[in-house]
Amino acid sequence: MSSKETKFAFLSCGRHITLFILMISSFAIAAVTGEEDKRFFIVYLGEATRETRELAAQAHLDVLSTLKGREDEARESLVYSYTKSFNAFAAKLSEDEAEELSNMDEVVSVFPNQYHQLHTTKSWDFIGFPQNARRKLEVENEIIVGLLDTGITPQSESFSDKGFGPPPSKWKGTCDHYANFSGCNNKIIGARYFKLDGGPAPGDILSPVDVNGHGTHTSSTLAGNVVPDADLFGLAKGTARGAVPSARVAVYKVCWAGVGCADMDILAAFEAAIHDGVDVISISIGGAAPSYLKDTIAIGSFHAMRKGIVTVASAGNKGPDLGSVANHAPWLVTVAASGIDRQFQSKVELGNGKTVIGVGINAFEPKQKLFLLVSGADVGRNSSVIDARYCSENSMDSAKVKGKLVYCRLSTWGADSVVKGIGGVGAIIESPEYLDTAEIFMAPATIVNASVGDSIDEYIHTTRSPSAVIYRTEEVQAPAPFIASFSSRGPNPGSQRLLKPDIAAPGVDILASYTPMKTLTGLKGDTQYAKFTLMSGTSMACPHVAGIAAYVKSFHPSWSPAAIKSAIITTAKPMSRRMNSEGEFAFGAGQVNPTRALSPGLVYDMDEMNYIQFLCHEGYRGSSLSVLVGPTPINCSSLLPGLGYDTLNYPTMQMSVTTDGQVGVFRRTVTNVGPAQAVYNATIRGPKGVSINVKPMSLSFSRAHQKRSFKVVVRAGPLRSSQMVSGSIIWKSPRHVVRSPVVIYGE
Incomplete structure (x- = not known):
C-alpha cells in the first residue's frame, strides 16, 4: 500500500463529541507502507482534561484491545497517543476493523480523511x-x-x-x-x-x-x-x-x-x-x-x-x-x-488611518503603534538633498532620521540598510518598476508603486506630525500565471x-x-x-x-x-x-x-546535422562550423536543398514579415511515441490577417516510432515593425494533444 492510498478516520466516543480532522505526520505514514490491508485511523475519545491525561494512554489501549482481543496486538497497532490538547489516538487498522469500531455503542461516527501534504514553495x-x-x-x-x-x-x-x-x-x-x-x-x-x-x-x-x-x-x-x-x-x-x-x-x-x-x-x-x-x-x-x-x-x-x-x-x-x-x-x-x-505583501498604516499595501519580505513585528515618518528628501545632509531622496549612503542627517521611518525613492537596493545604519526604524520605498517580486529586507520596510508613493509623500507634507507603521509581511493569493x-x-x-x-x-x-x-x-x-x-x-x-x-x-x-x-x-x-x-x-x-510531458504522443526529433543545416541556412559558413563538429569539413551548399522558409524540425514556428507581407513554408516531421496505431487530425488556429494551411490535415500511424511529415504554408499581410500575432497548429488524437505555436512578427 503506498502512502498516497493511506486513509485516516476519526472515531469519536460519546454522544455529544464534535469530530475534527488531524493529520498523521509523514514518518508515521512510512511506518505502514507496504503492510497489507492496513490504514491509519485516528480515534477521538473526547477532550483531554487533567483527570483524563494520566488515564488516556491506557484508555486508548483498552479500546484497541476490545477490538483486537489482545493487548499485545493493540500495542503493536497503536501509533500515537494524544493526551495534551485532546484525547485521541492513532492506530493501524484494516478497513473492516475501522468499520467494526464505528459500530460500537460508544462511537458516534467515523470520518475518513485523505493524507494532506503541506504545499512547497508552491x-x-x-x-x-x-x-x-x-x-x-x-x-x-x-x-x-x-x-x-x-x-x-x-x-x-x-x-x-x-x-x-x-x-x-x-x-x-x-x-x-x-x-x-x-x-x-x-x-x-x-x-x-x-x-x-x-x-x-x-x-x-x-x-x-x-x-x-x-x-x-x-x-x-x-x-x-x-x-x-x-x-x-x-x-x-x-x-x-x-x-x-x-x-x-x-x-x-x-x-x-x-x-x-x-x-x-x-x-x-x-x-x-x-x-x-x-x-x-x-x-x-x-x-x-x-x-x-x-x-x-x-x-x-x-x-x-x-x-x-x-x-x-x-x-x-x-x-x-x-x-x-x-x-x-x-x-x-x-x-x-x-x-x-501568491504574493508577499506588507501593510502600511498611516497616522491618518489610511492603509496602503507594499511588497517585500519584512519579518519584523512593529515595536510600537506608530513611528514618526519623514521623507528622505527632507533630511539630507547639506547639499545632498538629491541623494537623500533616494536614501543613498551618507546622504541623510542621522539626527533627523533616528527613531523614524523614512520614505525613499528607489535608486538602488539597500535603502532599508542605510536607514537602519544611521538609527532609523525602517523605510517605505517607492519604485517606478514592476512590483512582481519580493525583496528581502534587513529592517522594517516595504516597496510601494508610484501612485501609492505620491500619496505618502503628500501625506508627509500636509500633516503636522506624519506617522506610520509597517506591519510584518503576509502571504496572499494573486492572479497567475503571468510572466x-x-x-x-x-x-x-x-x-x-x-x-x-x-x-x-x-x-x-x-x-x-x-x-x-x-x-x-x-x-x-x-x-x-x-x-x-x-x-x-x-x-x-x-x-x-x-x-x-x-x-x-x-x-x-x-x-x-x-x-x-x-x-x-x-x-x-x-x-x-x-x-x-x-x-x-x-x-x-x-x-x-x-x-x-511524459506522454506527448508525437515528438519533433532532430540530430546534430539538423542543427548544422539550420546554421547553414542562417548564413554560417561551413568552414566556421568546426568549433561544433570538429575538423570534418562541412559543405553548406549540399545541405540546403531548398526546403522552404525554415529548415529546422522545431516544435514551434516563427517568421518575420516585411511591409509587403510574407509567405513562409515550414516542413516538419513528427515521430510517433504514443500508441502504435493512432490517427492525428490537425486543428488550425490562425490570427486575423494570416492564413495557415496544413497538408496533409491527417496523420496516420501504424507502429511505434513511425515518422510522418507535413507542410505548413503561412501567408501573412504586412505588419508594422515589432507587431506580433500568433496562432497554433494542434494535432489531436483521442489520447493526445500536440500543440505548436505559430508566431508572425513585423521586422
Missing part, C-alpha cells in the same frame, strides 16, 4: 506536479544532473544522502577535498570548481562551496530531497523538494563572488560534465554572443547534445524589453520566468526563424535551500541567516525545467535531447495574452506541464 503543485506524481524511482536514482553555478552547500538537508546507494556505475566524475567543503556523498556525487586565473577569490573560497547561495538554490530546486516544514520567517511554509528528489547531483562551480562567470570556466565545466556522465545540464547564467560560434554556452551545450545530454538555460533577466532573450541556440531549452499564485517583468523577451536576436524563449516555468519568489555563509540580503549590517530563502529570476525557472527534463528522461532514457525538449514544448499549458501582452515572445509555448 511552484511544483501550482504547475500540476504533486509530490505523489508517478515515478520510476529505480531509473530516477540513476539520473545525474549537472549544474554550472556558484557551487553548493553539502550540509543542507536537501542534499543528504540518507537512503541513497553508491553513485551510478556510469559516473566518471570526481570530488576532491577542498577548503571549507565537507565533501561529496551519495547524493552530491561530484563537485569541482573552475577558475580561469587560478588565483585567490576575494569574498569567495577556492572550492565548490557556495558562498553566494544561488547554486544551492538552483540545485535544490532541480533535485533536492524532500524536506518538510521549510519556510522563510514562517512564509512560503511547506515541503521543499526538487523535481527529481531521487536523482544525483554534480556541481561545477564557475561563478565567483565579485567576478562573475568566465567563458573559459563555463566551457571547461561543460567538458567535464560531458565526460563525467551527466544526463541533464542546468545553467542559470545569462549572456549570449552575437554568434553561436562565439558563445561558450551554445558551444558547450552543442557538444552535450551530441552526447545525448539535455541542456536547459535561463532566458535572462533583461525584460520586459523586446529582443532581450539570451541563451537562444536551437539545441538549448530556453526558459522564461512565470509567477505563481515576470524581469524575464527577457523575444524576438530571438539570433534568428528570425526560431521562437525563443521555448517555455515558461515558475521563477518568482521561489523557496529553496540557501547557504549559511551569506546573510539573506548580503548587505552591511544584516544578521539574518536561513536554511531556505526566496529568490526570483529566470535562474529559478531554469532548474524547474531541467528537473522536468530529468523526470521525462527517467521514463524515456533512450529519447534524444530534441525529443525531450519537444515533449516539454508541445504539452505546455497555453498562457493568456491578456496578462502577457508580448505573447509567445514572453512565454514561448506556455507554462510547463510536467505530467503531460
